[in-house]
Amino acid sequence: MTGQHTAWVSGLIYDALRRRYNGLCHVATLFYAAIMMRAEQKMWQCGSRVHATCCRYASLFVVLLIGLSLSGCDIPQGNRRPAHGIKKPPAVGVRSPEFKQCAGKLSSLGARYTPLPDKNYGGGCTAYGALQLDNIGVPVTRLGPMTCSLAQHFTAWVRYGVRPAARIYLGSDVVRVDSFGTYNCRRIAGSSRLSEHAKANAVDVAAFLLADGRRISLQNGWNAADPRQRKFLRAVRDSACKRFRTVLSPDYNAAHHDHLHFDMGGRGGYCR
Numbered sequence: 001m002t003g004q005h006t007a008w009v010s011g012l013i014y015d016a017l018r019r020r021y022n023g024l025c026h027v028a029t030l031f032y033a034a035i036m037m038r039a040e041q042k043m044w045q046c047g048s049r050v051h052a053t054c055c056r057y058a059s060l061f062v063v064l065l066i067g068l069s070l071s072g073c074d075i076p077q078g079n080r081r082p083a084h085g086i087k088k089p090p091a092v093g094v095r096s097p098e099f100k101q102c103a104g105k106l107s108s109l110g111a112r113y114t115p116l117p118d119k120n121y122g123g124g125c126t127a128y129g130a131l132q133l134d135n136i137g138v139p140v141t142r143l144g145p146m147t148c149s150l151a152q153h154f155t156a157w158v159r160y161g162v163r164p165a166a167r168i169y170l171g172s173d174v175v176r177v178d179s180f181g182t183y184n185c186r187r188i189a190g191s192s193r194l195s196e197h198a199k200a201n202a203v204d205v206a207a208f209l210l211a212d213g214r215r216i217s218l219q220n221g222w223n224a225a226d227p228r229q230r231k232f233l234r235a236v237r238d239s240a241c242k243r244f245r246t247v248l249s250p251d252y253n254a255a256h257h258d259h260l261h262f263d264m265g266g267r268g269g270y271c272r
């Protein structure tokens with residue numbers, strides 16, 4: 001085997017490896033196997049030659065190159081273990097680590113809940129990583145599926161935002177929260193985009209029933225003559241702005257004149 005010949009074949013192999021051109025890689029490997037056999041035959045005759053050591057090293061070099069080319073060739077997936085570093089796709093929904101972590105926080109807030117199976121309703125409407133809140137200390141009407149992070153922040157808002165504000169501004173305890181619901185497969189009014197409600201990632205709150213029998217609604221209380229009602233409703237809105245990513249109140253537009261909308265979509269920090 002001449003030096004020119006070796007350089008040409010080496011170029012062929014490395015080019016195949018570099019381009020990951022599988023067919024050529026295998027052809028080159030077979031070609032090398034043939035050369036190796038020829039070189040080994042020559043090696044046995046090397047003993048009678050002057051450059052015997054050179055012949056043996058050349059043979060060893062050829063064998064090493066075969067190993068290199070084999071390691072560079074792609075092997076059909078069925079016969080191959082996954083390459084190091086390639087991981088399974090991450091778990092989503094109720095099986096995800098994020099859900100488990102969130103569920104732990106929800107439990108530590110004292111909430112009772114039932115995880116719901118992940119659902120795809122079609123048309124982009126889903127309820128992944130959702131749960132049903134069973135008890136957060138205060139009854140809440142019309143709560144359907146909620147993503148865990150929404151449920152977690154809602155629970156904390158009722159506990160640390162709504163209840164203390166009612167005592168401070170209205171001198172009474174909240175005994176019920178009335179909502180307009182959570183999951184709803186619909187688009188944002190006046191837009192082609194799906195609402196966060198279509199992902200079980202939003203909740204609408206309409207009113208608060210107090211222990212003294214008063215019912216403070218967004219519709220009647222936001223601009224009520226009684227300043228305590230106005231202050232209470234703005235205090236619970238401002239508390240929500242620290243917890244949810246998006247908060248829309250009657251200040252936002254006419255569509256929200258009778259409820260507070262909270263969701264965990266978008267980049268956050270939207271509070272009106």
Ligand SMILES: [Zn+2]
Nearest residue numbers: 202203204261
């Ligand atoms: Zn809403």
